[in-house]
Amino acid sequence: MPYHKNKLSKDFHKTIRKLLDTSKYTEIIKSIITFIESGETILPDTISNILANVLKITTEIDDINFIISLIKEENYTELTYTSLIKIYIHKTFFDIDKVFYYYHLMKEYSIPIKRRTLCSIFSTIKDIETILYFYTDSKVQNVELVLEDYIGILHIDIPTHYKTMIIQDMANVIKSPISIKYKTIFDTLYKTIPFEPSKYFLCKKDSEKMLEKMKIYIGHFYGKNPRLLASISKSMGLFTKKKYDIVIDGANVGFFKRGTMSGKKICFSQIFELSTLLCSLGYKPIIILHMIHMEMATPIEKKLIETNRDSELFIVPKGADDDWVWLFAAISNKSSMLLTNDEMRNHFHYMNFEQEFIDWKSTKVINYDMCPDTKKFELKIPYPYLKKMEIDMRHRKLGIPYQDDSKETIWSGYSF
Structure with missing residues (x-):
């Protein structure tokens, strides 16, 4: 790309970034059309940034298809794929085939899967087979999930053996107390039981x-x-x-x-x-x-x-x-x-x-x-318990340490 054209494209990228940062979303589509009609080329990174915010910009599928058409598949980045997956997982544009298509394409091109790629899937999908596929693949791709992801998965009525495995994984991954705001969620998901955490012992x-x-x-x-x-x-x-x-x-x-x-x-x-x-x-x-x-x-x-x-x-x-x-x-x-x-x-x-x-x-x-x-x-004197989830697989018990604004640790027990 000649220097002057490259500079124009970079300047346009800055213009789009400014529109995004100032939440002037309605001006973005018009700016894109004007820039293209002038014969200039939009940088792939600019399109990826637009796609990452496209749900704030438009509710029209034609607009989205138009924006996607401006970037070649070989120029897709992790941000591009993640944005496309988020678009097609959204209830307005939901298309599970396209979610799978872009997800598999991402892996074919060896683009690293990140947690942000999967989070919208775990918070939206209710199909058991689909959610278990993405959960399993998150382990294969070595993606560390967060509490919200596990909650999204466990809200689904999945088979007991899968539920047990996912709860155990959650207890291993979440290594700190969780906000008290999540207590009502777990109180709804599982039966509360008396629970006394085990004092830490150096094995x-x-x-x-x-x-x-x-x-x-x-x-x-x-x-x-x-x-x-x-x-x-x-x-x-x-x-x-x-x-x-x-x-x-x-x-x-x-x-x-x-x-x-x-x-x-x-x-x-x-x-x-x-x-x-x-x-x-x-x-x-x-x-x-x-x-x-x-x-x-x-x-x-x-x-x-x-x-x-x-x-x-x-x-x-x-x-x-x-x-x-x-x-x-x-x-x-x-x-x-x-x-x-x-x-x-x-x-x-x-x-x-x-x-x-x-x-x-x-x-x-x-x-x-x-x-x-x-x-x-x-x-x-230190707190004698590890402030992280404690699981008893034999008796199917889960202990969760919650913390309120005062940082006081409150334990609740659940049977699962």
Whole structure:
């Protein structure tokens, strides 16, 4: 396309975008006709954008066919196909044959199927065979559906074995609480039953998976220093012989609100004060501290360490990162809690952790603060349940966590 013509087409694209952005839909058809009559060519991307908004522009099938005729099939993009499917799924222009035609053509040309391609199908189609085809293909195309899609599917009276499969898939995919506005929908779809969610428990499989990733990372990090690596590995192996149910990130507590001393010198009395508080609540703590902090302890602090009877003190050898040690200690004991204010973003990134780490962190990590008036520690005990759907396949029960505007979690149970 010559430069001046290409510029005219690009300028026209901007004109159409402005009309769309300002909702001046009635001017779009006239603008298209005027531009074509002047002998100019409309860019495929412009037509695709028009088709994406065509239901706001016209209710006439002749207008739609005219717009479609302006773009060659080989120039169709994902947006074009998705827009065409949305047009022919709409009640005014409904044509299931064309929906299938464009959907199959999309796959033939290896155009990625996106969730937006399917959402209008799940919200509109009521035919069982058709909806099950598109649901099944969404799994084949690796499209992650959202709650509204599952609700659209489950509104249809599909066979029980399919319904069970789709509910299980929904419970696996939706990993967060859902808005309370959806409660009336599920209350209508299924019988409500009493439901008590299960407290989160770190299973052996997830614990071993995370520990293995830690070992691989630490192995790479200290690969050139086998003696130090052996020392660290030996230290970490000691946790299997120790009895504790909460790990204290000693440096994190010791540096807390230390002002100018933060990052320089820890406060041992803070650490043992918090340890005593945990013991009074029935916990059996183990404090993780690096050797460097022990060497900097004052005579008074050394006396405090010697007289400590409430909790075990684990000293991290020189050269090792105490972060890895307290994290390893917490994860290796599947029933243990962890006390720290560390967000652990780097740990998640560098050690390539996945969803199981997020689940563990959200339920097993106790944060803390200090009352400005009394200077006493205050604990922030985590919510003990995973805030996501819980399914009991054997008894055909589904637990759903709802959240209102106050972010309070409200559980409802259903039989399906």
